[in-house]
Amino acid sequence: MAAVTTNGSKATLDFTTFKNIINNELVDTVKHHYGINPATLEKLPNVPIANKVDLDNAVKAARAAFEKWRNVSREERNAAVLKFADLIEANADGFTKLLTLEQGKPTPQATFEVGGCVTWLRALSQIKVDDEVFEDTTERKVVTRFTPIGVVGAIVPWNFPCLLNIGKIGPAVLMGNTIIVKPSPFTPYTALKFAELASKCFPPGVVQALSGDDNLGPWMTAIEGIDKISFTGSTVTGKKVAASVAATMKRLTLELGGKDPAIICASVDIPKVAAEVCTYAFLNSGQVCLAIKRVYIHSSIYAAFRDAMVKYTKALKIGNGLDENVFFGPIQNEMQYKKVRSLFDDIAKEKWKVAVGGTIDTDITGYFINPTIVDNPSDESRIVKEEPFGPILPILSWDTEEEVIKRANASELGLGASVWSNDMEEAERIGNQIEAGTVWINTHFDVSPVIPFGGHKQSGLGVEGGVAGMKGMCNQQTLNIHKIK
């Protein structure tokens, strides 16, 4: 029986066939490819490979739609976004299963991500973006307005294909833009279905999605008719995107890689904090931009904290995300799997000590990797310097605040960081000196649609979320009015 939500919407989507969405129509292509279920290595259904004509058609439709959508009232845009949220909620079970099939994450984590899409859209619709009034006298009024940019191209990675997609659609359309979404070729399925639902909520051309191959991203960043690129992905690709958009001076937001440090102070409750740190390091099998990727433990508790982390990690189950009680699903794709495996080759080569894991079972089907904690490797080792994007984590010992702050900041990346302590003064003192877009105290990866989020250094440019994220989907226009007397 179809699920019915509290708002009366019913599950309507068929999750077996996948087409591009152009101008609110389901559009097929001549060429197709398919994703791979990373837990079973089975082929998933065919998806389109958009060509240049498909992109031109989508851009043409988005431009035409923008001329009308920009003038639609914020109340009407809110209503469309809230209807979209209702329809996602009604189809949540289908999205959750599809997300696990295409991405690999366990059902509870997929449920959380799909539920997050509904929460995000509802919360974003409540964010008000007011004009900024600098002067309002009998002689003069000076005010800055936030006007839509035009057509937004959204380029999304494979680790959170639902939430990162919705986190771009919501702000773009609420602020009066139209949007073309390009999912990763590894995870195109949920994005096409979101756009199919959006076609029931928005006028033609407002929300479109194109599945393509490796050519589509570069075409989108180069094409004249797109005015802004909102990109989430690796720092390497982000630099290519920045170089490409320079030719047309597109507006740009970049949400890129992270190498988040967690600094553990001597006063923490060891078993409790060790469990939380493992969770934030290993969620989605470590494939999270904001995962904890380096753990600095005070030397006075190093051994006890390491042992508590090992105990907690050993109890977590690895397997197909559709099975019950699984915490570690597979790595999403073969390329990433090989990249993570190369770090395992370094274990013997570099003589790293391993506290848990350290080997990969090659006789099983699926891109599974045993969770691994590397015990006090050198600060210069690859595992401390690079973003692994897999379940392998270095832990390191520290003695003085000055030293640990310097080591935590010794990265080109600066996305997130956390400090764990029962002494709030100490925690804030350390936290204030960390170079990262978000610094948490006694938690990590606690994100919200109403709080701005972005990276320092090579972790990004601009922010998403909150009023600042909504303004990122706008041009600023200052009206400087001298009143006639």
Ligand code: NAD
């Ligand atoms: P990626 O950079 O390989 O790909 C991201 C997207 O860019 C995909 O859709 C891809 O098809 C597209 N793309 C690839 N080359 C392109 C080009 N030259 N021009 C335009 N588009 C192009 O990243 P990934 O491997 O899919 O994702 C993992 C990375 O994303 C990690 O580094 C992770 O930290 C980062 N990430 C960051 C955030 C954040 O919010 N800061 C969130 C999630 C993931």
